[in-house]
Each structure stands twice: as C-alpha cells, then as structure tokens.
Amino acid sequence: MTAVTADTRFAPRTGGTRPLAGTGALLRLALRRDRVMLPLWVLVVGGTTASAANSLGAFYDTPEERANVISSMATNSSLRSLYGPVFDDSLGALVSWRYVAFMGAFAAVMSLLLVVRHTREEEETGRQEMLASLQVGRRASLTAALLTALIANAGIALLVTLGLAGEGAAGALALGLAIAGVGMVFATLAAVCAQLTETARLARGLTAAVLGLAWALKAAGDAARTDGSHPLTWLSPIGWAENMRAFAGERWWVVLLFAAVVAVQAVVAYTLAGRRDVGMSFIPARPGPAEGRLSTATSLAWRLQRGALLGWGAGFLLAGIMFGSMTEGAADLVGDNENTKEMLERMGGQAGVTDAFLAAMLGMLAMVGALYIVQSVLRLNGEETAQRAEPVLAAAVGRVRWAAGHLYVAFGGAALLLLLGGLGLAVGYRKEAGPLLGASLVQIAAVWLLGSFAVLVYGLLPRLAPLGWAYAALSLGLGWIGPALNLPDAALNLSPFQHLPKMPGNAMEWTPVLVQLALAAVFTVAGLVGLRRRDMQS
Template sequence: MTTTVSPARSRTGSKPAGSHLTGTGAMVRLALRRDRVKLTLWLVAITALVPRFYYAAVTAVVPTPEALAEASQMIRVSFMRVLGGPLFGDVTTRSYFLAAYWVEFLLAAAIMNIMLVTRHTRAEEQTGRAELVRAAVVGRHAQLTAALIAALIGNAALAVLTTAATISIGFPFGSALLFGASLAAVGLVFAGVAAVTAQVTEHPRGANGLAGIVLVTVWLLRGAGAMQGQEGGPLFWLSPIGWSQQTRVLAGERWWPLGLSALVAALLVAGAYSLVSRRDLGASLVAPRPGRASAPSWLRSPFTLALRLQQGAIAGWGAAFVAIGFILGAMTGGMEQTNLPIFAADADFGRAWLSLMVFTGSLYTGAFAVLSVIRLRAEEVRGRIAPVLAGPTGRPTWYWSSLLVTALAVVVLPVVYGAALGIGAAVSTGDLGLAGEVVRASLIRAPEVLVLLAVPAALLGLAPRAMNAAWAVLVYSGFIQILGPYMKLPDWLVNTSVLSHLPWHPMGAFAPVATVVLLAIAAVLTILGLYGLRRRDLASG
C-alpha cells in the first residue's frame, strides 16, 4: 500500500511559499489598520490647513489690494523667497497663498511619508515583530511592499482631500487637482527615500534622521534656487519640492514636472528592493560601531547615561536651529520696510517679525521635548529599561535623570536658536544689539516648553498608551495661538492654549505671574508622571 503526499499549499493563497511577495495583501491590510488613526490625523490636519491658511491670509495678511501688492512685492524682491515663492503669474490672493504656504504643505507630505514607511519597515525589524511575521508564510519583500502600498494609498487620499479643499477656496478643478497631485508626488519621492534609509541604519531614528537630512537638503536647494531668479534658477530643478512648485498652479499649468518625481520615486524604490535583498533581517548596510570594552567613569551615573543617549538628537536639533534661525533672522531687514496688516499699525515691524519667529522657536522646541519623552516609552517597550532598573538605579532616578537632560536641552536650544535668529537679524538690519535681545526673548519663553515637556512626562506614568496625545496638545496650542485671533475665538478658549500666556509684544516682555504658574503646572504634571510610573508595571518588551 502506498501513500501519495501532495505539495503543501501556502495558507495565504495559491502563491508558492518561496515567492518574495507572498502575504503582501495581508500586510497591507495590517499596516492600514495599525495606521488608521495616525494616517487619518495626518490627512485631516494637512487638508484642514488649506482653507485655514487661506482664510488667515485673506483676513490678516493681505485683506486689501494694497496689502496684497506689498506682500507680493516682498516675496519677489526679498529673502522671503527662501521660505515661500516663487510667485508665478498674476498677483491674486490665491497666487499669494501658493507663494506663501505651498512649501509648508509639501514638507508636511514628505514628513508624513517618511514616518509611515519607517514605521512599517525598520521599526518593525528593531522591535522583533518583523521576525515573528516572517516566521509565517510571508515573502522577503512583502513588508517593504506593504509599506509602499500603504504610502501610495495615503498619498492618493491626500491628493483627493487637498483637491477638494482647494476647490473650496475657489481654485478651478484642474488647478486644484494639480495642487493635490503635487503634494502626492513629493510624498511618493520621500516614501522612496525612507525605503532606502530604512535599509541603511539599524534604528528607525537613524532612518528618519537620514531621510530628514535629505529633506532639509532639497529644501535648501529649493530655497537657493528661488533666490537665483523670479521663477527659480538652476538649483530649483535639483529639488523634488521645486519640481512640484514648477507645475505652476494657476499660472500656465504643466503636469510634466511631476514625471520627474515619479521617475525618482521609482528609482529609489528599485534601489530599496535591491538593498533589502543584500542584507539579513534586522541587520543594516552600515554596521553599528562596537562600543568600548569598558565605559568611561563619567558614564556611571544615570544622568550622564541619559545625556549620552540624547546627545546626538540634541546636536542634530541644535544644528537645525542654527540654520533655520539664521535664515528667518535674515528676513528682518525686509520686514522693517513692510506695512502688512498682520502686525499692529504702530508696531516696529522688524521686532514684531522677530517676536513671531521667537514664538515659532517655542513650537520647534516643544516638538523636540515631546519626541524626547516618547523615546523613553519606546525604550521601555523594547525592553531596554528593565536591565537598567534591575541594578541599583530606581525608577525615580531614571525618570528624573532623563527628564532633567531634556529640560536642560529645552532651555539651551532656544538660546542657540535665538542667537542664530538674532545674528541673522543683526546682519540684515545692521543693529548689533538685536542678537542679545532675541536670545533673552527666546529664553523667557522656556516655561511654555517645559509644560509641553511635562505633558508627555505625565502620560508616560499615568497613561503610557496615550503618549501620542502630547502631539495633540502641541498642535492644538500652536493652532489656537496663531489662528485664534483671526478666527475671533473667545478669550477663554484662546487661554486653553499652553502657548497663550506669555506676551509676544514687546519682544522679550517678562510676565512673572504667568511664568510662575506655568512652572508650577510643569512641576505638578511631572510629579504626577512619577507617581504613575512607580505604580504601574513596565512593558515587557
């Protein structure tokens, strides 16, 4: 009697178990389900800001034909083209909206894609989840393919939503569609960039950092190209952001520059597949450097260990603050000559501009603070905190040491930013005293950022699974403070913003009562976080 054994079939369908794409469909569904909240928030936020920025522009910046002409002239002849512009075609409120804000939407689309692809590739490998998934009938390329398909779906949704949003502010359908497609094109390019950087480094932070460096580089190339000519010079064409702007929405529209984005995205994706085939799961193309056989004596305390772990992030943010601060400060000279309604009629427009930029620095520093505390939760989830706490270091010592390093950083970083901002302003205006004035103004706003730091610290102890709610607090505070006056929101609602209690004008004004209250709130929230941390179980890793 003989028995015939038929070949086993893959549980995922008729594809052979050896196919590199086996299980891709299931991985796509999993990625979209896991990202149903994060991706939705990104799409809603970017889409909602289209009519909101347009409304703010037409009501506060260019409410009259005279203001529109002056603002447009400033973009054409000043350093403002580095951040916005160029201004294509006839001067209208909609062309001004594109010149002033288009770059910001393109940057947001790029960041959304970088984080999405890294989250579903390198982050999955580092946590070990990718190894568990690959133990089933899942192909070698399924995970990367699923991440890219999720990015493609996200960008398609972004294009549709932003097309509808721009139609709502009066854009013709074809122009609105081209605007939405321009955002999706940049998103796809940086999905490809993240797919490549995810193969290069061992950690998701490193992959995000490399992709961020690429993003900053192409942004700077676009800015340098914008200064070469009214409609962009040769350097403009070296940037995917520039390609999207060169579609010239509302001014002789053309779709072909988006073909460059599609071509580069395809090349990057092909490169990512080639790289993923050349490395082991969990490994990286750039091998991590082995540490020393013994740690130096200064690393023996929890504080110095926390400083060592955060020094790379602090240095990176500091370098970015220097570059951004100097560029923004260099625009002060042009602002002194303006008469835009966004500032009070009797304001010193140069100092009013610097006050606004100092506030912007608080937002940047708040983002650093939130990321730093979220990193602590990530370290806990990955099981790296348990060995530290198994020794003589207790939870309170670890908690206070880590937060103290971040707290010192959110005091030092505004000083660095303020110094760069002040030096740029001094160079553009010839007023050397601005440097010290801006540094003082930046430092005075530190209590706001300490509250933004304390919010995720409290969540770390009391509700660690809700850590991302700290982003909601930061975004809400910035949104209410910047757009609240233009939306004519009631004072009580504006005062719910963390960033609404220290004065903007005059620059560097000190409010002792508000400062003490903010510091007290930060202290209470931080203590509540420690209370919760001591009472809950650690994540098992």
C-alpha cells in the same frame, strides 16, 4: 515574561513563498494601527491648505494688495528664501506660494515616519520576525508601508483638490499633486534608509537630514533668483513642488519628475530588501569599546540623545539667523494691509510690526522646540517598549534615576535650543542679543509644560503616550495657523504659548510664566510617581 502572540485577524493564510504574500493583511494592520494619527496628518496638511483661500482672501482682497506681495517678494531675497517666488497674483497662486513648500515638508515628515514605523521599527522590535513565521513574503512589509504612505498622500491631494477647486480645478489638482509628490519622494527615500541602517532612529535621522538639505537647497536657490529657475532649486524636491506653478500655468511634466524619482528609489529599496536578512542592515553598527565608559544613567541618556540634540541645535541656530535676516523686510511685506497687521499682532503682540514679527518668530521656534522636548521625553517609552530599559534597571539604578537622566537632556536641551534660536535671530537681525535671548527664555515655560505633560502621560498611562505628541502638535497648529484662520481666543487659549507675554516689545508678565512652571513641576513629579508604581511594559 509575557508571551508574544499574533493577532490572527491580520495573519495571511497562504503563499509564504511569494515575495508579496500577505501584503493585503499587513496593509490592513498598518491602517488599523494608524487609524488615529494618519487621518490627523491628512486633515492637518490637506485641510490647512484647502482652507487657506478663505484666510488669504481676507488678507489680500484687492488686486493692489496682491501686486504688492509680488513686488515685495521680488526685492526681498530673505523672505523669498522662506516662502519661495510668487508666479501670479491670483488667490490660488498666493495659496500655492504660501503653503506648497511648508505642506510639502509636512507631507515628507509624515511619510518618512509612516514608512520607518512599518519597516525598520517592526524589525527592530522583533515583530517582523514573528510575522515572517506566518508565511509573510520578504517584500510584503515594505510594500504595505509604501502603500500606507501612498494612501495618506493621496488623501492629502484629494482634500487640496476638492477644497481649492473653486479657484481653478487644474491649479488645485497641481497643488495637491505637488504636495503629495514631495511626500512620496521621502516615503521611498525612507524605505531605502530603512534597508541601509540597523535602527529606526538612524533611518528617520538620515531621511530627515536629506529633508533639511532639500529645504536648504530650495531656500538658497529661491534667494538667488525670483523665478524659481536656479539649479539649486531644481536639486530639491520641494523646489520641484514650487515649480509645478499651480494656478500659474501649470507645468504638468514636473509630475513625471516626481514619478521617476519615486520609481527609482522604490526599485532600490526593493532590491536591497531582497539581499539582506531580517533584522540586518547594510551599514552595521559600530562595535562599542571593550570596557564600558558610561557610569551613570544621565551619561547613558546623553549618549543616546546627543546626536538628535546637536542636529536640532544646528537647525535652530540657522533658522534663527534666517528669520532675523527677514526682519527688516517684514514691514515692507505687510505694508498698509490691516488684516495682515492684525494677524501678526495676534501672533506677536501690538508693539509695532518689527517687534511683533520678532516675537512671532520666537514663538514659532518655541513651538517647534516643544516637538523636540516631547520626542526626547518619549524616548523613555521607546527604551521601555524595546526592552532596552530592563538591563539598566536590573542594575543598581532605580526607575526615577533612569528617567531623570533622559529628562535632564530633554528639559535642558529644550532651553538650549531656545537660546540658540534667540542668538540666531540677533545675529541675523544684527542687533543686541540680550533682549532677544531674554525673550526666548520666556518661552521655556510653555515648552517645559508640554514636555511635562508628555512625562505625565507616559508615567501614568504609557499606552497613551502619543497624546504628548497630539498636544504639542495642537499647540503648533493653533499658533501657526490659528491667527491666519482668525480662530476665536477660546480656541487659541488651548495652547500654553498664547498666555505668555509677547516679547520683545511688551512688558514682562511673571504670573503666567510662574504658573506654567509650577504646573510643569507638578506634572513631572506626578509622572515620575506613576512610573515608579506601575508595571513596566514587556
């Protein structure tokens, strides 16, 4: 067994009895570990928002077109539930309308991942216990994690403020603080969940569930009223971000609401952290049965991943229903705006606004489905690095059979998610399900290709496994933001989704689908061969 050694460059030297001893060293370690992903998060969230004025200015370049947006949102509750209300017809206000909720949600995801990674995950892997032997204070790791999230959210706020200052310095600052405020609310919430739960997976799941609830409350409230004043909207931190009203008579007192919730949740997290032992939790894991009931590697993989798949499935079905209910209003929102039509056609094809909208929504669901398949595939890496794979492989289970169990769930689950999304679209649009289900299945080729790329990287170079996330995130960004930024086709073609036929509304093209399926098979086999031949991590 390989001995675990500490990196003394980051080891605190004195003061082990103080609760915050070693916080600076742990903060430097956290920033070093996230030196690639953290700047990427900041650039994607902050940079996308900061650059939105240019793209939206091209789409809504006249007062009449901006007034049409306000009129459409006032009469279309389905679209309003997605984007929120429009408070002013200025370009800055349109940027806030289109991006504050989505980027706030992205900042929340970034923050919860950062905090859980540097708190509960450190305890789960045993590294926190090792650091505690180097005179690290009881609350140092929690403080370092929250400071890391604060730095990331401050970076987003700074990028947004600088990028949109030309539209109004006060509005740009308000929008940046709104997005960062959502991020910090969920950072401190993740800190609380990390104290309550025994595993990092459960801590992330609980925080993500609250984020989903916050989005649902915001959507319901926005659909009910046109001015963001519904009580359900005010129950959601994302709704608070909307009600900052950046570029539309800023409500600065909402910042105090964010600060109060962040402070209360941080106090709760610190209190809980001081009342438990390292590695322990306030919600203990349920004991298993006296006799094991999992006889195969596939049944074990299903047991480990079924909760995530069920949660993703419910989300896809609900999202499909919501997008489907928006379809009939898509043509009204686009109107005679040629720039918006062009963007929608780049995303969903040129078979008419309605079919292009449906194809674009199916594409978006598929891109999000790629995140699921990468997460599910890389569960293999988590099981290996946490040394939970060793007891399984010590029995009469080969590496390929062990990995195949997780891949069945990953690839089959991704196909199920796409079918649920297509079914939801049909239910929301109240049309025949067959064409939409067929169009959703076409997207499987690209989703499986991204999943197989994660298998390839994990099997050959497990330390570079995050590249699977990077490629999936790149494909999502190109598909969602690329058409709006009018990126060249050479850039958009980096995403496998760009090569698939835009259905419904266009003819089926088998060549790109079969090519991507063949590549997915080659990547998966190559990854499994690499896994079989390399040493397992310890």
